[in-house]
Amino acid sequence: MGKGEMELIETVLKNDLPDFFSAFYFHKHTENTMASIFTVIDDNTTEYSAEINYTAFKGFMVKVMKSLFPDMFKKQVQKWLDNFKVFVKKKN
16 A cells, blocks of 8 residues: 555466456455456456455554554555556557
8 A cells, every 4th residue: 555565475266267367365464355357348348346355454553444444445445446447448
């Protein structure tokens, strides 16, 4: 979050691309699963939806932040998804 770097360990749970992809992500402060669903709308459009479930929060500060700012993690994920959308549109 912010401008720093983040290191994650990704474990692929299911790879059924181009339709579906899910993985487990481990970070020293959090653990979560993410399912990505790709739905073809037409020849030039694909809908991307993601379901993210945080399964663990580790460390005092992360737990405090989760309690005081429960939407913070959702907002950060939305920011990453918006950045991904910009990235994909630039490639086309």
